Amino acid sequence: MQVLVTGGAGYIGSHTVLSLLENNYDVIVYDNLTNSSLESIKRVEKLTSKKVKFVEGDICDKEKLSQLFKQSDIDAVIHFAALKAVGESAEIPLRYYQNNVHGTVCILEVMQQYQVHNFIFSSSATVYGEENDVPYVETMKLGSPSSPYGASKVMVERILADLALSDNKFRGVSLRYFNPIGAHESGEIGEDPKGIPNNLLPYIAQVAVGKRDKLSVFGEDFPTKDGSCERDYLHVMDLAQGHVAALDWLDRHSEFNGVEAFNLGTGNGVSVFAIVQAFEKAINKAIPFEVSPRRAGDLSAFWANASKANKELNWHANRSLEQMMTDTWRWQSNNPNGFLD
Numbered sequence: 184m185q186v187l188v189t190g191g192a193g194y195i196g197s198h199t200v201l202s203l204l205e206n207n208y209d210v211i212v213y214d215n216l217t218n219s220s221l222e223s224i225k226r227v228e229k230l231t232s233k234k235v236k237f238v239e240g241d242i243c244d245k246e247k248l249s250q251l252f253k254q255s256d257i258d259a260v261i262h263f264a265a266l267k268a269v270g271e272s273a274e275i276p277l278r279y280y281q282n283n284v285h286g287t288v289c290i291l292e293v294m295q296q297y298q299v300h301n302f303i304f305s306s307s308a309t310v311y312g313e314e315n316d317v318p319y320v321e322t323m324k325l326g327s328p329s330s331p332y333g334a335s336k337v338m339v340e341r342i343l344a345d346l347a348l349s350d351n352k353f354r355g356v357s358l359r360y361f362n363p364i365g366a367h368e369s370g371e372i373g374e375d376p377k378g379i380p381n382n383l384l385p386y387i388a389q390v391a392v393g394k395r396d397k398l399s400v401f402g403e404d405f406p407t408k409d410g411s412c413e414r415d416y417l418h419v420m421d422l423a424q425g426h427v428a429a430l431d432w433l434d435r436h437s438e439f440n441g442v443e444a445f446n447l448g449t450g451n452g453v454s455v456f457a458i459v460q461a462f463e464k465a466i467n468k469a470i471p472f473e474v475s476p477r478r479a480g481d482l483s484a485f486w487a488n489a490s491k492a493n494k495e496l497n498w499h500a501n502r503s504l505e506q507m508m509t510d511t512w513r514w515q516s517n518n519p520n521g522f523l524d
């Protein structure tokens with residue numbers, strides 16, 4: 184079975200490509216490298232001793248995509264390619280809608296043209312918005328996320344639902360990721376943000392390696408146990424295996440058409456202070472931090488009800504918080520400058 188992975192050179196994409204190769208899928212990566220490096224794919228090839236076909240291209244370039252579909256026998260698409268910086272999406276919303284929404288429509292159109300029906304979409308816990316209570320469960324209505332980034336994910340989920348209503352061959356899976364962290368246990372691939380990291384773990388890791396002075400903890404007056412926000416952090420390799428489980432689910436459900444959503448998380452909320460402590464324990468060193476005002480748009484706490492993925496995909500986020508920290512540190516300390524090293 185051959186899988187086209189858009190955005191496969193990125194953080195979650197590269198770990199998923201590795202899992203796919205380990206499960207004997209053939210993989211084509213299609214990425215414009217706006218937020219990644221080809222080095223990630225080279226390292227995946229080294230780790231698996233397998234070849235990955237790489238095509239540099241943009242998901243909005245329908246002509247290039249068409250050529251690729253014409254030349255290759257593609258059975259399924261896993262669609263990671265998107266811009267993902269929440270704050271930036273409020274500054275340049277049109278770029279986000281163009282890339283994340285229009286780009287997805289382009290890939291879906293080309294799939295339809297070449298009669299490729301299996302589609303796995305990188306959705307996010309952000310689609311539950313502010314309206315829903317925790318833990319989030321897939322039967323809840325889609326919410327109204329505060330950022331254009333989050334809105335782009337809701338829009339794509341709606342587009343998939345409409346497409347499924349109109350095309351009875353379409354077989355879509357929306358995987359709603361909670362907070363992926365960590366790195367492959369080899370320390371060879373991991374998250375390599377450009378510039379100042381927006382997300383918690385890459386920031387802590389850069390403080391630990393001496394690239395940044397201290398962490399700002401955004402708020403300690405939330406209605407949580409210790410006052411800092413709580414999130415459902417899961418290991419990126421568990422998340423990667425969730426994609427293999429979703430392909431397997433599509434394969435086992437040959438009669439299925441429509442779109443099905445699955446939460447991918449551990450089911451536990453962990454606070455920012457608890458993350459700092461866990462990281463300190465893993466590296467046996469203090470992480471300097473200061474408490475700063477809340478960051479705009481941050482919800483106090485959310486985590487997944489992951490029962491549906493546990494039961495139907497036969498998938499569990501098994502790796503511990505300790506392993507998430509140790510693997511983040513192995514990647515960061517071996518590659519202080521990311522893939523430039």
Ligand code: NAD
Nearest residue numbers: 190193194195214215216217218219241242264265305307
């Ligand atoms: P990433 O930025 O590391 O990977 C995205 C990849 O897509 C990059 O390699 C980038 O170069 C590529 N890309 C972007 N726009 C493209 C385009 N127009 N054409 C071709 N390639 C393009 O991000 P990630 O963390 O690996 O996220 C992957 C997906 O998962 C995204 O859709 C993201 O929104 C979603 N997601 C991420 C998180 C998270 O916390 N990282 C959580 C929920 C959902």
Ligand code: WQD
Nearest residue numbers: 269307309362381382383386399400401412414455478481
């Ligand atoms: C985690 C916690 C911050 C940085 C984002 C997107 C979400 C999804 C995952 C894609 C929060 C706190 C952070 C820092 C801090 N992405 N924090 N200091 O915001 O839960 O989710 O990534 O879909 O849509 O919104 O993740 O890692 O940015 O923050 O105190 O320097 O860490 O306030 O409570 P978030 P995050």
